[in-house]
Amino acid sequence: MTGLAVPQRATLRALLRLAFPIVLSRASQTVVGLSDAIMVAHLGAAALAATSTGATNAFSLLILPMGITFIVASFSSQLFGKGDQASARRYGWYGLLVAAITQLVCFASMPLFGPLVALLPYEADVKTLMTTYLTVRIVSGGAAIGIEALANYYGGLGRTLPGMVVNLVAMALNVSLNWVLINGAGSVAPMGVRGAALASTLSTLVAFAGFFVFFLREGRGLPRPHLKLPEFSRMLRFGLPSGFNWFFEFLAFIFFVNVVVAGLGTPAVAALNSVIALNSVSFMPSFGVASAGAVLVGQAIGANRRDDVPHIVKLTAGTASVWMTGAGLLYLFIPGVLLIPFARGADGPEVMRFGVRMLMVSAAWQLFDASATALAECLRAAGDTLYPLVVRLVIAWAVFAPGAWVTVRYFGGGDIGAMAWLVAYMGLLAFVLFARFRSGRWRTMELIEH
Numbered sequence: 001m002t003g004l005a006v007p008q009r010a011t012l013r014a015l016l017r018l019a020f021p022i023v024l025s026r027a028s029q030t031v032v033g034l035s036d037a038i039m040v041a042h043l044g045a046a047a048l049a050a051t052s053t054g055a056t057n058a059f060s061l062l063i064l065p066m067g068i069t070f071i072v073a074s075f076s077s078q079l080f081g082k083g084d085q086a087s088a089r090r091y092g093w094y095g096l097l098v099a100a101i102t103q104l105v106c107f108a109s110m111p112l113f114g115p116l117v118a119l120l121p122y123e124a125d126v127k128t129l130m131t132t133y134l135t136v137r138i139v140s141g142g143a144a145i146g147i148e149a150l151a152n153y154y155g156g157l158g159r160t161l162p163g164m165v166v167n168l169v170a171m172a173l174n175v176s177l178n179w180v181l182i183n184g185a186g187s188v189a190p191m192g193v194r195g196a197a198l199a200s201t202l203s204t205l206v207a208f209a210g211f212f213v214f215f216l217r218e219g220r221g222l223p224r225p226h227l228k229l230p231e232f233s234r235m236l237r238f239g240l241p242s243g244f245n246w247f248f249e250f251l252a253f254i255f256f257v258n259v260v261v262a263g264l265g266t267p268a269v270a271a272l273n274s275v276i277a278l279n280s281v282s283f284m285p286s287f288g289v290a291s292a293g294a295v296l297v298g299q300a301i302g303a304n305r306r307d308d309v310p311h312i313v314k315l316t317a318g319t320a321s322v323w324m325t326g327a328g329l330l331y332l333f334i335p336g337v338l339l340i341p342f343a344r345g346a347d348g349p350e351v352m353r354f355g356v357r358m359l360m361v362s363a364a365w366q367l368f369d370a371s372a373t374a375l376a377e378c379l380r381a382a383g384d385t386l387y388p389l390v391v392r393l394v395i396a397w398a399v400f401a402p403g404a405w406v407t408v409r410y411f412g413g414g415d416i417g418a419m420a421w422l423v424a425y426m427g428l429l430a431f432v433l434f435a436r437f438r439s440g441r442w443r444t445m446e447l448i449e450h
Helices: 012-043 045-082 085-118 124-156 161-183 192-218 229-264 266-302 306-333 335-339 348-381 386-409 414-439
Strands: none
Touching (some): 012 124, 012 192, 012 266, 045 085, 045 124, 045 192, 045 229, 045 348, 085 124, 085 229, 124 161, 124 192, 124 266, 229 266, 229 414, 266 306, 266 335, 266 348, 266 414, 306 335, 335 348, 348 414
């Protein structure tokens, strides 16, 4: 196997060197979501709400297997720290197995989209467009998880460039295909929302095919991997809590968007999704830094340097916080400028009115989000996945979801009340995860079976 990195000590330079390709990868994924939203915005609030919310709903189907594949980086980084590169590669294959299972589930779920969307409190045109978007977009669900699985495998080895290249290719293809398929070009008729979904699907399939070929070519000359059911089961033992961690939190957010905010009208939904798209610009790079920190944590644990971990976590959280605080200041001082690309069409003024308020409130959760993400990723790298699942489940569904519902529906809190609950959720989660890390329980976790 060529191009392998070596386990490295945690310095700001090492963190940024690992993080930069991950940041570009996550940023490219953000551009895909932004381009979908921006390039359909001229079709009106219904198209914008259907595309942006449809993408969020499609992501909700993939968040569980995606969270499972994140544990691939934990295993590969610890095994790499131990010097066992052959075992690390097997976890790349286990991640691809998760992707294959995901695609089967996606195909099986397609007939349910129409009936499920019909239950949501959207206007009829939004429901029709969203169902179309979901049906087309989910065809590439397994490929999206496959890209995550291989990116996490290579990331655990300290090789974050392959994932970056693949995601940049997917981004370039998506933006180009959006231009052709949404508005039409030459002999291609305009497809609108369906075109946005098709562009995302085709670009994801092509990018995964290239990544898979790269993975196979790197395995030439190596012994055939002997996949082991106990290893796959152990990966699921730690990976399922990681996946459900993301799934239940995201499900609470889906409830927030589709039930709490949807009752405020289509312009409010379109505004919220525009704010979330902008917040992904700050979150994805922060998540990239957190993922890089998790790689360093895993490698340190694999090399039996657990005393290095607190320094890595402090360095990771501090770096992510600097970035997100800067983004929060922009949201606070120039929200209208940032929302201009989204506030188009006949409903543009209403989208802008809701969006400015929401974006300004979102500035308040940036620091909490940075800390919570860094802590969660580093705990995951150590194998501490069950406790974060439980606390996220409790905070999201016993505090955040009912609190937002009651505030908006019974006390007339409106969009400001809804967004205030997002701030409270982020703050409480960051505090609880910090307390967990300080307890030192992660020091006794054994991810790799001896």
